[in-house]
Amino acid sequence: MYPTKYHKPDSVDAAITALSGAEDGKFLAGGQTLLATMKQHLAAxxxxxxxxxxxxxxxxxxxxxxxxxxxxxxxAEVAASADVNSACPGLARLAAGIGDPAVRHMGTIGGSIANNDPAACYPAGLLALNATIVTNSREIAADDFFLGLFTTALEEDEIITSVRVPACAKAAYAKFRQPASLFALVGVCVAQTADGARVAITGAGEDGVFRHEGLEAALSSDWSASAIDGVEVSADGLMSDIHGSAAYRANLIKVMAKRAVAAA
Amino acid sequence: MTKISMNVNGKAVSRDVPDETLLSDYLREHLRLTGTHVGCDTSQCGACVVHVNGRAVKSCSALAASLEGAEVTTIEGIAQNGELHPMQQAFTDHHGLQCGFCTPGMIMTGVDMVNRYKAEGRDLTTDAIRHELEGNICRCTGYHNIVRAVEDAAAKM
Amino acid sequence: MSTGIGARVKRKEDKRFITGKGKYTDDVRSENQAYAAFVRSPHAHAKIKGIDKSAALAMEGVIDVLDGHQLTGDGIGNIICGWAITSKDGSAMNMGAWSALATEKVRYVGDAAAVVIAETQALARIAAEAVEVDYEVLPAVSNAKKALADGAPEIHDNAPGNLIYDWEIGEEAATDAALSEAAHVTEMEITNNRLSPNPMEPRSAVATYDAAEEHYTLYTTSQNPHVARLVLSAFYQVAPEHKLRVIAPDVGGGFGSKIYIYPEEITCLWASMKTNRSVKWTSDRSEAFITDAHGRDHISTAKMGFDADGRITGFKVDTIANFGAYMSLFSSAVPTYLYATLLSGQYDIQNIHCNVRAVYTNTVPVDAYRGAGRPEACYLIERMMETAAREMGKDPSELRRANFVREFPHQTPVIMAYDAGDFDANLDQAREAADVAGFPARKEEAAKRGKLRGLGYSSYIEACGIAPSAAVGSLGAGVGLWESAEVRVNPVGTIEILTGSHSHGQGHETTFAQIVAERFSIPIENVSIVHGDTDKVQFGMGTYGSRSGAVGMSAIVKAMDKVEAKVRKIAAHVLEASEDDIVIEGGEVKVKGTDKAMGWHEVGLSAYTAHNLPPDMEPGLKESAFYDPANFTFPAGAYICEVEVDPETGVTEIVRFTASDDFGTIINPMIVEGQVHGGIAQGIGQAMLEQVVYDDDGQLITGSYMDYTMPRAADLPFYDVHHASTICPNNPLGMKGCGEAGAIGSPPAVINAITDAIGSNTLAMPATPHAVWSALQAAQ
Amino acid sequence: MDMTGEYRIAAPRDAVWAALNDVDVLEVCIPGCEEIHQDSPTTMTAKVVQKIGPVKARFDGAIELLNIEAPASYTIKGEGQGGVAGFAKGSADVTLEEDGDETVLRYEARAQVGGKLARLGSRLIDATAKKVATQFFNNFQQHLNDPDPPEDG
Structure with a gap:
């Protein structure tokens, strides 16, 4: 790793001061992505x-x-939380499936969504659950927060302080893992909310997490796996790599959506 | 350079290290506890798993500086009073290791999973063991005997 | 509890590993330690126009920056391939020059142009990035077929058209005739995917030069430290052999990839002399993907002809083997004598012809990886057999039975003479254990759950031990393939076995001790195995090719024979009896039918006190032996894989994997089963998960565990492992070898099962969910 | 990796062509462009920073204009050395078609990366290349439609 200076402030203000005083500073949360990138000398x-x-x-x-x-x-804390398990069990199960046990002991929800990896699980969860991201300066609806590949509405010196998730009894996340990395090749989170069904998809989109109107419409009128059969999921705009073509991802979106609905 | 103090395997330790020092380097290079191994650089192989404040973490993915004051347990610290930990014993009883390189991480992961399942009152089936091992890669054993070892140790812990 | 042959003795070596006390190369830290980092090419093919070291040299803590011209200028020799293959036109193979640090050109992504030596590893890596190499990028080629095409970029001047050799074995005309008269011909194009061995311990080297003694010590991750020393001194002129000590301490897996002597070890030794520092290099995983030799990478077309009764009449194969950018140590032997010679499989085939073209590409060098050539042969034959059975509407196991070799010895048309085996017994045992009879019902039940269930066979044979020396010498090998051993009985009766075999997971410290403890009737704790250090063990060939049992243990037996002969003489002399009446049992050396006896330790003491030895006997009790086997050994077996495919996602689950192996004599079933488990896991990895992918420009795009899929626990089943053995007639213990069988036999079983399940035969390895789903879509 | 796109620009073809050859326009339109120098009418050198999540790579690049058929088409080719990260290359065949007062811009672009970026980030290469290409032409379209320079992506 390149040399770096470590700060551990005890307040949001101190954190922002530390960052603004740095030449090229970064917030560190769980470190499960950032430190790996630094080890590769791809971040300094x-x-x-x-x-x-x-x-x-x-x-x-x-x-x-x-x-x-x-x-x-x-x-790990989200997965084990009694509050999460009772208010939004789908989110607890999503958290329980991120990475591996040791990663779950270190990785944080704030770090994950600030990074907005196009194959991360939380962005799909929070988008489907219509969550609100709270920062030191404002509240941002998930719909306005995730702006594309590794891009969020966060300003450079803005810190996520919490995430507000409306209770949702009927929600589930189904992930098809990329076999090597275990990130989502396709992850689909479905949620039955007061405003109808919301469906968010990670791993598949060329521009990161997105909502799928067709699936939402179908599930809003008929919350059942079979309702998804008639939905057209286009491969346009989906990623294609050695682990899966866009067409395969499109297929998996439907399959995972059905499994998520069945599990919700 | 920052002075980093921890409690490692029950002993207070303190070393001046660069801020970018990973816990794995702190253990291996500064404390010379070389039982913790590093087998990849993308946080996937799990050879470097140790316990921090009672939980399994990948020591290659944590800065030593962020763990000031932490309780750290490594493979060198789990045998008590000359007695092997049941997980260690089970690995040799079931031939759960060949080259031995991934073994420290496997054992530390195994201990952590059994502890968690016991605390949560969950049944640690062989399927569950296989899924709990997703962060640990072994190239020698084909996992058959590792799963059997964890299963056996779980019954004895 | 018995610790003898056949006992499931727990491993003696485990304690240090489970307590974190293993000593691997990266755990070694010398006084005066400095660290090396290599300046590696990001280009697959480029001319080196210049190297600017100034920025790196200006960094505080950088000791030196060394390049290829300095290395060759100091007389360090080129890296060689140790097995000469002659093309069918009689010409020698076209071996391009390979310098440990490139001088004129880099030929693959990862090829090193320079090395930085610095005070810390972190600094060395940072400084390596500051070395500016001026590259003139050249067109590159990564696919072997494309490398042979007209107009492909040429990688070595002395290998026109990138062709290394064009070799053949068998009778082409006779095979063509047999195929033309066949009642049925099965024809396939089969690719054997490129793999990265990935032992969990990355390679590492710690080289220390002692200027006073002009002596070098190298700790390294090697499967064969003596071969490393020989090659480093005799061919690379790094140091004279008597001034070089090579130590391979605990080694974290090898699978072939740690046989070879790589640029990094050579460079570290040389750099330690240049800088007068101990120089350490440890690969990280990303570096391993672009420096550890890869395995497999064959493209073959094959035709197999059958008569009306389903008997094979001819088998013709044309193979293109990708060697990467340079010829690695054993690369040339892999697609020839380790591959084409096994193309008869378990079958009596009278006409076989195989043509092999070895090709340079701008990729990491390719060499032996667990199985080495034999998995490629097995996959080809067993995919052909299964496909032929489907095409002819025959039961795949019956088609195999119709062709099994049943009389031994059996001479194949491709050199090998099979010495023993009972292929029916293995197939019967596997079918019984796999409950093949119950498969149709299971398939039907799975269909009700929407799953496609399939069953696939593989009847494999391999050639292990890799010997005899005279035979391999006549085929072009640069070394003999015997093994050595020394048995040292100490004055107190404890025994040290010095062996040239190297253990890096195989459990030699236990199995080798078992045969010694049994032979001399002493506690296994009183036997220790010494290996991996050229200062301790005089010479040896190391561990590869499943040879440590059949060859390494045979050498121990021969040395024990000599020890026993001397023990008998001493005991007969002391106990005043005939040598013929001396027996060794119960910890004693006794006179048969009497109560006269000496404790084993007393014999040892007698030998060393030498107060009362037979006339003309030398004191001491230490014997050595070299064992050169009479033939290869031929492990064989039958594997049956049963899978369930989820047609919605293409996910395949192996629901049952059954193995019946014939390894000859088994010393420790626990360890043998462990070897089979690990081999099968690697075979399943090849069949379903693993693949090194290069783009057309020679860029590696599976450069980490984020894209190269390593088998994990949840990907794999429990294995049902059985043995039905015949005894190898050609070595004293009757052993055949077990280290590679799983990796050789399992891939075709898996692919045969998946293709059976999905009803489509167009499926290449790795059968990832995406590939299986795509095959299903194409079949619709 | 091949990408295509089509843009309708509310400007006559000559103006669009001029902009395509204007180093100042390119500077504001190339995503992450920190500086650019014109070395000849058809060659430029540039420094470009690309961020992909936590990865930050700074490329020293050369830009070349080829196959010039003024004012109808050219090929713009870029090649950047990203130091430890590796390198990136890309090119786009751009054609301009008159449509009344407006111009239809079409492009076919290709991208390739090498070194660490290829080995470690293969899953992101295509998406990132597409994003960069789209941003460039979006920026270009906006620039011609809007006198204020667009923000760098």
Whole structure:
């Protein structure tokens, strides 16, 4: 790794100060992506500002019917949380399937969504569940947050503090794993919300996570796996690589959507 | 350089290390605890798994500096009073290792999974063991005997 | 509890591994340690126009930056291929020059142009990026077929058309005639996918030069440290043999990839002399993907002719083998004497012809990987057999039976003389264990769940031990393939076995000790196995080709024979009895039918005190032996794979994997089963998961575990492993070898099962979900 | 990796052609372009930064205009050395067709990466190449439709 300077501030303000004082600083959350990239010498931040020392960023609680998950909460904590399991069991199961056990002990929800890897699980979950991303300066609806391949609405010095997820009893995520990396080749999250069905897809889109109107319309009128049979899922705009063509991904979107509905 | 203090295998340790030092390097190069191995650089093989505050983590994917004050347990620290840990014993009883390189990570992952399943009151089936091992790669054994070893150790832990 | 032959003795070596006390090369840290990092080409093919080292040399802590011209200028020799193959026109193979550090050209992504030596590993890597190599990029080619095409970029000046050799075996005219008269001909084009061996321990080297003694010590991740020393000194002129000690301590798996002497070891040794520092290099996984020799990568077309009764009349194969950018140490032997000589399989085939063209491409060098040539042969034959059975409407196991060799010895038309085997017994045992009779019902039940169930066979044979020396010498091998052993009985009766075999997971410290403990009737704890250090063991050929049992243990037996002869003489002398009446049992050396006895330790003590030895006997009790086998050994077996395919996703689950192997004598069934498990896992990996992919420009695009799929626990089943053995008549223990069988036999069983399930035969390895789904779509 | 696209630009073909050959326009339209110098009428050198998630690569690149058929078509070719990350190459055949006062721009582009980016990021190569190409032509279209320079992507 290239030399870097490590900071562990205990407040959001201190974190922002540390970052703004750095030549080329980066926030560090779970580090499961960033540190691997640094090991490859493909990233060389001058400073790492670790947000895990900020107490406001940890913990899971209910705020009425809304789950509030601190940004520095690990995947394992979300998976095991009684609140998440009762308010939104689909999200708990999604978290339980990210990476592997050791990664789940380190990786955080805030880190995952700030990175917005096009094959990550959380972006699909939060988009389908109509979550709100809370930062130190504002609240951003998931629909406005995920802007494409590794791109989010976050400003450089903006910190995600928590994620607000409306309780949702009927939601599930079905992931078809890329066999080598175990990231999603196609991951589909379906949720039955007050505004109808929401379906978000990760792993497949050339521009990252996206919602699928056709599937949403079909499920809004008939929440059943068979409702998906008649939906046309186009391969246009889907990724193609050695692990799966766009056509294969299109097929998997339907298959995984049906399995998610069955599991919800 | 930052002075990093931890409790490693029950002993307080403290070393001045560069900020970018990974926990795996801190253990291997600075503390010379070479039982923790590094088999990949994309955080997938799991040869470097240790326990931090009682949970399995990949030591190649954590900065030592971020673990100031942590309790760290490595493969060198799980045998107690000269007695092998049941997981260690099970690996040799079931021929769960060949070249031995992935073994420390496998054993540390095995201990962690059994602890978690026991704490949560869940049944650790062989299917569950296989899925819990998804972050650990072994090239020698074909996993058959590793799964049997974890299964056996789980019954004895 | 018995610890003798056939006992499931727990491994003696385990304790250090399960407690984190194993000592691997990267665990070695010398005083005065410096670190090496290589400056590697990002281009698949380029001229080196210049190297600017100034920025790197200016960095504090950088000790030196060394390049290929300095290396060759110091007389370091080119890396060689050790097995000469002659083309069918009588010409020698076209071996291009391979310098440990490139001088004029780089020929694959990863080819090193320079090395940085620095105070820390991190600094060395950073400084390596600061070395500016001025490349003139040349067109590149990564596919072997394309490399042979007109107008392809030429990689070595002395290999026109990128052709290394064009070799054949068998009678072409007779085979053509047999095919033209055949009642049925099955024809296929078969690709054997390119693999990366991926032992979990990355390669590493620690080289230390002692200027006072002009002596070098090299710790390295080697399967054969003596061969490394020989080649490093005799061919690369790094150091004279008596001034070079090579130590391969605990080695974390090899699978072939740690046989070869790579540029990095050569460079570290030389750099340690240049800098007068101990120089350490440890690969990371990304570097391993572009430096460890790859395996397989064959494209073959094959025709197999049958008479009306389903008996094979002729088999003709044309193979193109991708060798990568340079000829690695054993590369030339893999698609010839380890592959084409096995094309008779388990079958009595009178007419076989195989043509092999070996080809340079701009890719990582290709060499032996677990099985080496034999998996390629087995896959070809067993895919052909299954396909032919389907085409002719015959039961695949019956078609095999109609062609099995049943009389031994059996001379094939492609050199090999099979010495023993009972192929029916293996097939019967596997079918019984796999409950083949119940398969139709299981298939029907699976169909109700929407799953496609299939069953596939593989009847494999391999040639192991790799010997005899005279025979391989006549075929072009550069070394003999015997093994050595030394048995040292200490004055207190404990025994050290010095062996030239190397253990890197195979459990030699246990199995070798078992045969010694049994032979001399002493506790297994009193036997230790010494290996992996050229200063301790005089010479040896190392471990590959499933040879440590059949060849390495045979050498131990021969040395034990000599020890026993001396023990008998000593005991007969001391106990005043006839040598013929001496027996060794129960920890004692006894006179048969009397109560006269010496403790084993007393014999040892007698030998060393030498107070009362027979006249003219030398003191001491230490014997050595070299064993040169009379023939290859021929492990064989039958594998049956049963799969369920999810047609919606193409996901294949192996629901049952049954093996019946014939390994001859088995010393430790636990360890043998472990070897079979691991081999099958690698075979399943090849069949369903693993593939090295290059783009057309020679860029590697599976450069990490993010894209190269390593088999994980959840990808694999429990294996049902059985043995039905015949004894090898050609070595003292009757052993055949077990290390590679699983990797050789399993891929065709898997693909035969999947193609059976999906009802389409157009499926190449690896049968990933995407590939299986695509095959299903195409078949619709 | 081949990509195609079609844009309708509210400007006459000569103006579009001029812009396509204007180094200042290219500077604001090439995503991540930090600086660009014109070395000859058809060659330029540039520094371009690309961020793909946590990966940040700085390319020293050369841009060349080939097959010039003014004002109807050319090929724009770029090649960048990204240091440790490897290298990237790309080219686009651009054609301009008059349609009244407007111009229809069509392109066919290809991209290739080498070195670490290829070995470690193969899954992202195509998507990133497409994104860069789309951003360039989006930026270009916007630039001609809007006097204020667009933001770099």
């Amino acid at each position: 931040p001058s400073d790492l500002v670790d947000v895990r020392g900020i107490s406001d960023l940890s913990g899971i609680r209910m705020d009425g019917d809304t789950l509030v998950i601190g940004a520095a909460t690990t995947h």
